[in-house]
Amino acid sequence: MKFQKTVLDNGLTIIGEQKPSALSMAGGYFVRTGARDETAEVSGVSHFLEHMLFKGTERRSADDVNREFDEMGADYNAFTGEEYTVYYGAVLPEHQAGLLDLLTDMMHPSLRNDDFDMEKNVILEEIAMYKDRPQFTVIDEARSIYYKNHPLGQSVLGTSESITALQRDQMCAYWERRYAPNNLLLALTGNFDWDQAVHRVSAATKNWRPADSPRETPPFEPRSGVHTIVKEQIHREHVAFVSPGVPAQSDQRYLADIVAHVIGGGEGSRLYWELVDPGLADSVRLGHDEEDGSGTFFGYASCDPENTQTVVDRIRGVYAKVLDEGLTADELERAKRKIASALVLHDETPRGRLFHVGFDWQYRQTHAPLDEVIDRYLGVTLADIGAFLDRRPFDTLTIVALGPLQSLS
């Protein structure tokens, strides 16, 4: 396993982690832009733009883009979040040049008017689809409440109104600021040819020009408390619960992951025994989301509306007990073991590995080999966890309940 890195004259960073025994290679552009980088009048533009990158360039029509991916037999897609927009593909090694040429060209889209108008319908349909899924809606609502006016509370999809009002010129201006080469990372994993990749991408991007792509990271005070959003037509109560975590740049993220895992990492977690085992909630989970300069413990449960108060009280009880008594030695060991096996399984394919390598660089400008990451988790002690919990992360708690329930305390 070999790691390489270069920065082109135009500011584009290319990194690669080679695994010569792999049967495939994966490549992806990680663009440091997302909902948090939008102003209110262009809410949803990052995600809409992600769709538009599949609509063609000077050299390619929309049909060409899709057809070329399919001709290579690529496993490909893109996604947009609060902080990043990622375009990726995994192919057999012989298609490396084709994949990188296509992905690189896509970063400079034509943004044609007709395509813009047509794709607007697709985005509006996507917004309508999520509106019918309260398990997703409650997460968006909780982010917005927890972050108040902070950019991290902004919606990735935007609203029907913001998307309908969005103009092509606004998208072009956003693209110029955010898709400059210095704001992009190209990451490669698996069985690829590094020299060929750097040579070709350098040639293809020689006319790209850097630009100022600032990101605001204002401080914020989370809004805590209990919030109910009453929707009579929903059958279950969908509950999100949020507490402050640690930033992606913090070494404490390993501790936060372990704590989240013990509390709500699925079957066998404390919340599982408190809520699912007795049949009070049909599902519950807690994870730690690391972000640029921030982080959250984000939880979700669904239950019969009449059980919501009990569910919420029990979540509070689990948090209080963890803060007061810490974790047990057995819990810590089990969590480490499960996190390690999950990492190995996730990173087994170049496509899976790509996201860890890419985000590691984007958030921390480091490359951590998988074994090193696993060792960091395995090295965590009860004393480390104790010191982490002494900061009492769960004393701040935002609870958002979406469903037929009228009130909650």
Place this chain on the structure above:
Amino acid sequence: MQGTHYTLQLPNGLTVVAEHQPEVRSAAFHFLIPAGAVTDPDGLEGSATVLEGLCYRGAGSRDSRQLSDALDALGIQRGGGAELEYATFGGAMLADDLHRALEIYADILRRPHLPADQFPAEQALALQKLERLEDSPADKLFVNLRRAYYTNNYGRTPLGNEAGLQALTPESVAQDHTRRYRPGGAILAIAGRFTWSELSDTIHRTLGDWEGTAPEQPVPDIAGRTKYRHIPQDTNQEQIGAVYPSVPLGHPDYYNMRMAIEVLSGGMAARLFTEVREKRGLCYTVRAMPQTLKGMGSIIAYASTTPERCQDTLDVLLAELVRLGEGVTDEELARARTGVLSSLVMQSETSRARAGAIARDQYLIDRIRTMDEIRSGVEKVTPESIREYLQRHPARDFTIMTLGPQQLEVAE
């Protein structure tokens, strides 16, 4: 690159299939237990789900919590659940822990406590999962589409129904375990890094003296199926589903069907995505996929869209299914072939995907296909062979289901 395959037929009826993948650090296993919704006792629909859940509430020498802790201590990523034709018990982990994992799963399958005092909680969970369908329009559509299409037990959902779940008792579930959790008809699939001789020893030791045979499964039946049904619901989008008969894995036309569906819905350049979403902007989600059950194959197509676009979406969707019968081009087929073969290679890089795939093969056609066999099957398909297949099995006799604010026009 091809993993070595192993097959072991135990005298008690359990079939074991395995694929050795020397490059991975993990191992994955996948039990198919012949206890799915289709063999739920009449009047006790949902028994498969409650039974599967109860199996984890203590087994062998361990109570519920000890069992869960033992699985977690091995770092097992758990998977599975009751499905239509069987219940699955699966796990993936670092390869070294595979043997200890199989020992624990032998307890879960053969010696579950099925504690009566925890039965009400498991029953409550099953009722909640059923209720959850009301907040998941797409899932609710598929459950009802299947009910309208299959006219026997294949129209059931593993979630059961309210009356069936309410009628369950701790005793009925225990009896059901005795009846259906049997090695005769069960499959164990393993993929990843292992030494076969050692693995074979562990399997003999932990599962060799298991006894009995599960009841026969019914055959899917669609005679007298519904043509169109609409379920009114106050949602933003209309859910649209269509299903029609095709061929299953093992049928001489299987690879023709597989490639035809790839042309229709394989990638973003495939026909449905291009015609319904890219050219017309009618929806965000549209796709078609083959559904293979034991002895019968069907094609299911799905889209969701807002009411003002839903009639157009249904019309274009059905027209594309029918237009496939006019044939596919060389270019379309070449793309489809590359897509299928490429994903096959990439799938072989992960143990979890392979364990699931060889388990399905064994269940559906009583053997596992080598990569060479699949490659050869795919490469034999030509535009002409697809056209002939579609003459024999045209897209027609749809069962259509919509769910949402608007009832649609369905042509005769």
